[in-house]
Every structure is written in C-alpha cells, then in structure tokens.
Amino acid sequence: MDVDPRFLRTFAAVARLRSFSAAARELGYTQSAVSQHIAALEADLGTALLHRRPVAPTEAGTRLLEHGGAILLRLDAARADVMRVATGPPTRLAVGATPLSARVAARAVAAARNALPPLEASLRIGTREAIATAVATGELDAGIVDGIAAVNDPLRLPETGLPAAEVAEEELAFALPPDHPLLGRGNRVRGARLEDLVDARWIDAPAVTAPLADLAMLARADGFRAALVYDGQDVAGLLALVEAGQGLALLPEKVVATGVPLASPRLVHRTELLRGGGAAALVGITAP
Amino acid sequence: MDVDPRFLRTFAAVARLRSFSAAARELGYTQSAVSQHIAALEADLGTALLHRRPVAPTEAGTRLLEHGGAILLRLDAARADVMRVATGPPTRLAVGATPLSARVAARAVAAARNALPPLEASLRIGTREAIATAVATGELDAGIVDGIAAVNDPLRLPETGLPAAEVAEEELAFALPPDHPLLGRGNRVRGARLEDLVDARWIDAPAVTAPLADLAMLARADGFRAALVYDGQDVAGLLALVEAGQGLALLPEKVVATGVPLASPRLVHRTELLRGGGAAALVGITAP
C-alpha cells in the first residue's frame, strides 16, 4: 500500500540516467528488476511515470521525483541521526564548507584539533546543497555554508531537519571591473540597487556564491540572465573574470576589491553552521 | 536495507498511543505484528527506539519520530500530488482555512462557485498545521492560512513541497483591555515594542493565531509565558478575554478594537494561499 523507498531510489536513478539498464548496473539489480520496480510504482499510483524510448519522466513522474528526492534525503538523514545518538561521540571530525566559508571552516577545524588532539580531521569544499546533504546523511560531521538572504532570514537549504545556526551576516557589494561607469566619482559611496542591475552582464558562479536564479527570487525580479557561467570553485578566478571586464557579481563586501555596495533591497551574505551531531562537531566552531 | 515506511507508521502510532496493542488495533494489525515491526526497526538501526512498560520513545526514538513524521507526510503528499495530475480537474472544491482567514476563504469559495457552478464545495476551519497537512495529502484542494512573520518572509509550515502564495500582509497590533496603561493618551499613536511586553500577561491562543512559542522565536527573545491558554477557534472569544482583562494578544490591527500598534520588530500578519493542484482550486482564490 505504501510506496517502497527502494522503488523510489530505483525510479530516481532511472530518471537521472535516462536508462533502465544503466540504473540496474548502478544499483546492482538486473534490468528486469528495475523494470518491475517501475511497473510496481506505476501500478500502485495508477499512472505512467516514465516515457520509454527515449526514457523521460512524465508529468506525474516529475512530481514524484521532486517529492522522492526530499523523501530519500530525509530517510538517509533519519538513519544518520539515529546512528549518531546510538554510537556516541566519534573519533573523526569531517567538516565541509563552501568556498567563501573555507577560511572560517579551516580556523574552526584547527581550534577543534587543539581542543581534542586525537582527531582525524578533514575539510571538504563543495556547494551549499552538497555540504548540507552530506551533513544530513552523516557523511560529514559539520558544515559551514553561505549564501545570500534577506536580513535575519535563514538560508534556503534542502529540508533535512538539521539545526542551522547563524555564524555571520555581512554586507554585500557588486564586484565590478575597474572601468565600470558606476565607479565614477559620485556613485562610489552611495551604492547601487539590485533592480537597476537586472539587465547588466552577470557572471553566474553557482559553485562559489548564490546562483543567479536565487538572486532573482530574492529580488522578486525576473530577467537576470548570465552573460557567462563560471564553473570554478574559487573566488580568485571569479574576481579575475570580473576584473577582465567579463561581467559583474554580487559578493560579500570584504572580498570585493573594486565595486559598489548593495544599497537595496536589504540583502546580506549569510554564513551558517550545520551541526551534524556528536560533541566533536560542536567544539570550536563558533562565530569567527 | 531501507527503512520500511509501514514500520515508520507503526512506530509513530505506538509512540503516540504509548501502547503496542492500541497501535495494533488502530492499524488493523495483530499485537504480534506491531512488536515485529518495532523489533525490525530496532535491529535495522541497531538501537533501542522504545522503552517498554511504560512505552516511551528513547533518545534515538525521538530523533526518528521527528524525521518519520516529515517523511510520512511527504510520502502522502507525493501520492496525492501524483494522483492529482493523473486524474485531472476534480468536481469538488474542498477549502480549508484558519479562523482569521475564514472570511477571505468564504469569499473565495463563493467566487469559485459562481465561476464554475456545478461544484460540490466545502469549507473547513482548522489550525495552520492541520490545513497545510490536509492540502498536502489531497484531503483538501486548497487552503488559506495565516500567521505572524517578518516582512516578506513566508510562513513556517510543515514541509510538503507545496507552493505557497502570499495573499496579504497586514499590520499587527496588541489587543489590550480598555484600562491598560499603554492606552493612556500619549502612547496611543506611537505603538509598543514587542521586547517591552515580554513579561506581560499573554493569552496563548494557538488555534486562532500564532502560538506564543512562535512569537518568542520571531522576537528572538525567551521568557514569553502564557498567563492563560485559550483553546477556542474564534477571535471573538479571544477578544472577549482580552477585554475582560485576562491578558493581551498580538493580532492583525483590523480585528483589534482597543489596543496599540506593534512598533518593532517589523512583524506582520501574513496570509498565504496553499494551492493543492487541480484547476478548480485556482479559480477565484486571489488577494482579497
């Protein structure tokens, strides 16, 4: 009567790989088993979930995928959460961080090692979503993530039931090439409004900072389009692109060399700590 | 290998009813089956989830319950969501609303019936959580809920993946008894700050407006304590209590007869529409 999570996993894999046989290989099933999983799901729900040849989700399938992802993530988070209270404090400290939070994270890891010497520590850099997911599933013990949000608003992260604590909120600024008109004398101090720059040449750097689509959400304005997508994970590369006149980006004021502050709306660069559990994760990781 | 959702349901029922046998009766299982469900879960996770005699969740069990509730809700939401796109527009229009949104909802239902005459319509009043849950599971087609939030912030609702649209944001005011000191001449216009009233005699009316605990969260202040809890669902009763000098409450300015506006922080009374799907739910339900 209830949808089996294993079927959901199979369905997700098939939809992602767009192939029954590839999903079977990945999951260690036979092609036949995968076919039966999908058939069972479709029979249970009374609707086709996938088009075949080529394999693609139907409208109903798309809906199920959205829910399914959240469900599977939360299922893993539940297991990890329960295991943590069961197994007691770990001997390892695996921390994740987004590029702009790497500094804070590194300092926190160092502090933790000083406090509890015999720790096998590691630091991993990744996107907000990847870090949050890994902390939820217990792959990491703690994570420090950042993004853009309204003042005092929490970051929008995948729902995992994890407690998130504010570490810092910092002013934002537009990183601009040195010859940008906005940098002309008068405007220097006053700052620019986000609405005025909707049609500017944006650099979308989803792995470094908030994806452009998120900005559009926060600004309640459509039309943000990326002139260039930067796939790197380092701020330096992004700033180099800006300096080379390839476009502009919205970043924490502290890392911006030449640019103007964000005047409105009141958005900030927010950093949050995701606590995975165990006492070790709590040590030494506080506001910078 | 994966936690079976049925086991999760059983576990939730046992924890709620604090009894294996009662849960068995409710779910249509035998006592034995329930025992085996719990045993399977505990074996899978490698930890005790329940204390027996008396039956109560362990620390690990408590964690599982939190996740489990979210998972089961989302599972039901997934089924309902898929079914909706499969079955096409319904002939029924079941709307839910919180007490303070009843007026808006009633008008919306009336408008919808005028637009699409042959509709079997219904309107149900309940708490935010109950309405949101019912919309997610397809029990209701749409819901109108309200609560207190920071400006432009969405309401905190159970995670269901439902789209929520803002219907209105209104000013808040403290409802006060006519002889309250704050109403003395001078203060009338200026309004009062939430921090100044932390120690006041609050009436907690969780079924009518936001629970006091939510207010504490939003104000980032502890210490709000209820002098009296009002369990009714109607605003009139709550206002009568205020007028009788039993305490104060924070309500939308429009329904407050005697009181002072909320000056700070910038909180508003927010109303949101939860769209359950089907075209019918979309008709006639817009901003008032």
Added chain:
DNA sequence: GATGATTACGGACGCCGTAAGCATA
C-alpha cells in the same frame, strides 16, 4: 492473575533473477 509485550512457527505473498518475448532504432 490479568494485561500486554515477545518468541516460535507455518503459510502466503512479494521481490529478484533467469530466460524468453517484443518493440524500436
């Protein structure tokens, strides 16, 4: 001793793999 959770055991159903069938590029 009664109520209520656990354990033992048998039957039934469901899931997976092998293998044959079938559709589409």
Added chain:
DNA sequence: TATGCTTACGGCGTCCGTAATCATC
C-alpha cells in the same frame, strides 16, 4: 539486427497471524 524494455516463471526471503511464553503491574 541489435539494443533495451517487458513478461513469464520459479525460488527464496520477508511479513503477518496463531499460539505459546514471558514479564510486569
């Protein structure tokens, strides 16, 4: 024709109920 999804079928594991056992009030 080849690749890849579906269907048929048999074995095995899992889940549930009956019934006996054990523990606690």
